[in-house]
Amino acid sequence: MNFFEHQAKARSSSTRMVLLFALAVGGIVLAVDLAVLVLLGTQMESAGGIAVLLFVSTVGTVLVVGLGSMYRMASLRGGGESVALQMGATEVPANTTDFQLRRLRNVVEEIAIASGVPVPKLYVMEHEAAINAFAAGYSPSDAAVAVTRGALERLNRDELQGVIAHEFSHILNGDMRLNIRLMGTLFGIMMLSIIGQRVLIYGRGGGKNGGAILGVALVALVVGSIGAFFGRMIKAGVSRQRELLADASAVQFTRQTEGLAGALKKIGGLHEGSQLTDKAKAEEVSHMLFGEGLSMSGLFATHPPLVERIRLLDPSFNEQQLQQLATRWMAAPPDGMQEDLALGLAAAPQPLPPLAREISVTPPMIAAQVGLPAEDDYRRADSIAQSLTPELRQLTAQREGVMPLLLGLLIDDNPAIAANQRIEVAARLGEAVAAQAWSLRAQQLASLHPMLRLPLASLAFPVLRLRPRPELDAFLAAVHAMVHADGQVSLFEYCLGKLLEVQVRESLDPARYTRFGRRKPGNVRREFATLLAVVAQSGNGNAMAAQHAYLSGLQRVLPRDHLPYAPPAEGVLTLEGVWEGLDALDPLAKQVMVEAITAAISNDGRVSVAESELLRTICAVLHCPLPAMLERG
Incomplete structure (x- = not known):
C-alpha cells in the first residue's frame, strides 16, 4: 500500500469510526431509556407521560455525549502539542546538552529530512520507565513526537531509529489525524461513566437523598461501561492493523529489521514493558502508542500480540527466547548508550550530488516514493x-x-x-x-x-x-x-515561500486542516492547467518545448480534456488560485497529480538537482512529502 492508498484508507476509517460512534451512542441511549423506564416508568400514569420521559432522557443522553465530544475536541485544537502536554510530557530543547535527548533529536531530524516533512516538536515523558512513544497532531506541520525516558535509556540508536520511523509512518499516512479525532470522539461516549464516578466520589453522605444519588451514580456507571466497551472496541478495530502497517513501513524505511525487532524484544523482556504508570491517560491514548499502554488482550487489545509483531520481523523468534531475555535483563538491564558504543553505530555519510547532475525518472516511480522514504x-x-x-x-x-x-x-x-x-x-x-x-x-x-x-x-x-x-x-x-x-520571483522561491506560509498557518490553527480531500481531477481542471503551464514555462527555454511539457503532464491527469497551453501572464503568481483546489483532491487523485507534475518537469527524460528540489517543494505544499532522493540505489 502506498502513501495515497494509506491516505484513502485513513479517510474510509474515519467514516467507519463515525458509524461505529453512532452505533455506540444508540446503544447508550437505549440503555439509559431502559433504566429510566424501569426506575421511573411505573410512576407515570399515562403512555404520553412515559413518551415524554423517554424523549427527555434520549435528548439528554445525546446532549451529554455530544457536548462531551465537542469539549474534548476543543481541548485538542492545539494539535500534537496539546496531547503531549496533557500526557505530562516536557519539550526537548533544540540546543539540549543531554546526550540521550541529543541522540533523539538527531534521529528525528534525519528522518524528517529524509521524509520531506517539517521536524516535529519533541517531547519526553520523564517519569515513565517503560519503553513507549507516540506521534500526535492533525498534520505534519503541528506534529509532536513523544518518547518515554525508558525508551531513551534502554534502546540503542538502531532501535530508537526503528521506533521513530514507526511513528513517522503514522505522521505520513494520516493515522495521526485519525487518532486525535478518535480521542475527542470517544471521550463523549465515556462521559456517563465519568459522571457516575464523580457522583460517587462527591455525592456520598447526601442525607435523605443519598440513596437516590447513589442509584443515579450506579446507573451512570453501568451505562457508562457500555460506552467504555464500545470505545475500546472502536480503538482496537481502528488501531491494530495500522500498527502492523507502521511496523512494515519502518522496516522499509530503515532497510533493517533488527532495530525495530530489538525494541519490541526489550518491551517483552523488561519488567516495565510498555505499560504507562498513569492508567487514566494511557487509556485515552492507548490507540496511538507504539506499544500497549495498558494490560489489554483479546478484542480490546489496541496492538497485535507482541510475539506476533516480533515474528513478522524475526521469523525464528519464539516465546522461550523472550523468557531468556527477561531472565538476563533482570540481572543487568540494557543500556542503550553503552550498546551504541559497543556496536559502533554511526551512519556513513554520502556526498551530495553535483549541481550539474541529471537523473532519469518516471512519473509512477516518483508517485510511489511520496511519503515512503527508504x-x-x-x-x-x-x-x-x-x-x-x-x-x-x-x-x-x-x-x-x-x-x-x-x-x-x-x-x-x-x-x-x-x-x-x-x-x-x-x-x-x-x-x-x-x-x-x-x-x-x-x-x-x-x-x-x-x-x-x-x-x-x-x-x-x-x-x-x-x-x-x-x-x-x-x-x-x-x-x-x-x-x-x-x-518576477522564481518558481522555486515562490513555492518555498508558499510552503512556509502553509506550514506556519497549519501550526497556528491545526484543527482547521483536518479533512481528507474528496475532489476529483475533473472538478479542478483550471487549477491543473494553470499549475502545469507554470511548471512547463519555468523549466523550458522556448514555447514549443514548454507546450510539449504541458501536454505531457495534462495527458496524465486529464487525458480526455482539450485544454490548450496558455502561458500565464502573471507567471508564478497565477498559482495563488490553484493550491486550495488541488490540495482538496481525493488521496488517489493526488497520486495522479504527482505523476502529472513529474511528467511536465521530466518531459525531456532527465531531471536536474534544481528541478528535483522544485518538484519536492511543490509536492510538500500539496501535502505529498517527497523523500530526499528521487533515484533509488
Whole structure:
C-alpha cells in the first residue's frame, strides 16, 4: 500500500469510526431509556407521560455525549502539542546538552529530512520507565513526537531509529489525524461513566437523598461501561492493523529489521514493558502508542500480540527466547548508550550530488516514493545534515535567528527585486532582521546547495513556530511581500515561500486542516492547467518545448480534456488560485497529480538537482512529502 492508498484508507476509517460512534451512542441511549423506564416508568400514569420521559432522557443522553465530544475536541485544537502536554510530557530543547535527548533529536531530524516533512516538536515523558512513544497532531506541520525516558535509556540508536520511523509512518499516512479525532470522539461516549464516578466520589453522605444519588451514580456507571466497551472496541478495530502497517513501513524505511525487532524484544523482556504508570491517560491514548499502554488482550487489545509483531520481523523468534531475555535483563538491564558504543553505530555519510547532475525518472516511480522514504533516504539525510555549516545549524536552534535565516532563502538573485524585498521586510520586521537576512544571504545562503534549502527550513521550523502569534503573522506578511515584490520571483522561491506560509498557518490553527480531500481531477481542471503551464514555462527555454511539457503532464491527469497551453501572464503568481483546489483532491487523485507534475518537469527524460528540489517543494505544499532522493540505489 502506498502513501495515497494509506491516505484513502485513513479517510474510509474515519467514516467507519463515525458509524461505529453512532452505533455506540444508540446503544447508550437505549440503555439509559431502559433504566429510566424501569426506575421511573411505573410512576407515570399515562403512555404520553412515559413518551415524554423517554424523549427527555434520549435528548439528554445525546446532549451529554455530544457536548462531551465537542469539549474534548476543543481541548485538542492545539494539535500534537496539546496531547503531549496533557500526557505530562516536557519539550526537548533544540540546543539540549543531554546526550540521550541529543541522540533523539538527531534521529528525528534525519528522518524528517529524509521524509520531506517539517521536524516535529519533541517531547519526553520523564517519569515513565517503560519503553513507549507516540506521534500526535492533525498534520505534519503541528506534529509532536513523544518518547518515554525508558525508551531513551534502554534502546540503542538502531532501535530508537526503528521506533521513530514507526511513528513517522503514522505522521505520513494520516493515522495521526485519525487518532486525535478518535480521542475527542470517544471521550463523549465515556462521559456517563465519568459522571457516575464523580457522583460517587462527591455525592456520598447526601442525607435523605443519598440513596437516590447513589442509584443515579450506579446507573451512570453501568451505562457508562457500555460506552467504555464500545470505545475500546472502536480503538482496537481502528488501531491494530495500522500498527502492523507502521511496523512494515519502518522496516522499509530503515532497510533493517533488527532495530525495530530489538525494541519490541526489550518491551517483552523488561519488567516495565510498555505499560504507562498513569492508567487514566494511557487509556485515552492507548490507540496511538507504539506499544500497549495498558494490560489489554483479546478484542480490546489496541496492538497485535507482541510475539506476533516480533515474528513478522524475526521469523525464528519464539516465546522461550523472550523468557531468556527477561531472565538476563533482570540481572543487568540494557543500556542503550553503552550498546551504541559497543556496536559502533554511526551512519556513513554520502556526498551530495553535483549541481550539474541529471537523473532519469518516471512519473509512477516518483508517485510511489511520496511519503515512503527508504534506507538510502536516511543515509542521504545524514549527509545533508552534516553538509550544513555549524553556523547554520546553530541558527536553526535560535529564536532570534530562524526568521532571518528563512527570509534569506527567499531573497531574489536580481538586485532590483532584492532591494524591493528588503524594503518590505524592514517595514514589517525591522531593519535589524532585514540586515541579518541579507548578511546571511551574502555570506552563506547564496552558495547553498539546492538540496540543503528545504532541509534547512525543516530544521528551523520547530523553533520558528515557538514565536508569539503576532510575530508569526508579521513573518508571514513579510514572506508574502517578498514573494510578490516584483512579480518576477522564481518558481522555486515562490513555492518555498508558499510552503512556509502553509506550514506556519497549519501550526497556528491545526484543527482547521483536518479533512481528507474528496475532489476529483475533473472538478479542478483550471487549477491543473494553470499549475502545469507554470511548471512547463519555468523549466523550458522556448514555447514549443514548454507546450510539449504541458501536454505531457495534462495527458496524465486529464487525458480526455482539450485544454490548450496558455502561458500565464502573471507567471508564478497565477498559482495563488490553484493550491486550495488541488490540495482538496481525493488521496488517489493526488497520486495522479504527482505523476502529472513529474511528467511536465521530466518531459525531456532527465531531471536536474534544481528541478528535483522544485518538484519536492511543490509536492510538500500539496501535502505529498517527497523523500530526499528521487533515484533509488
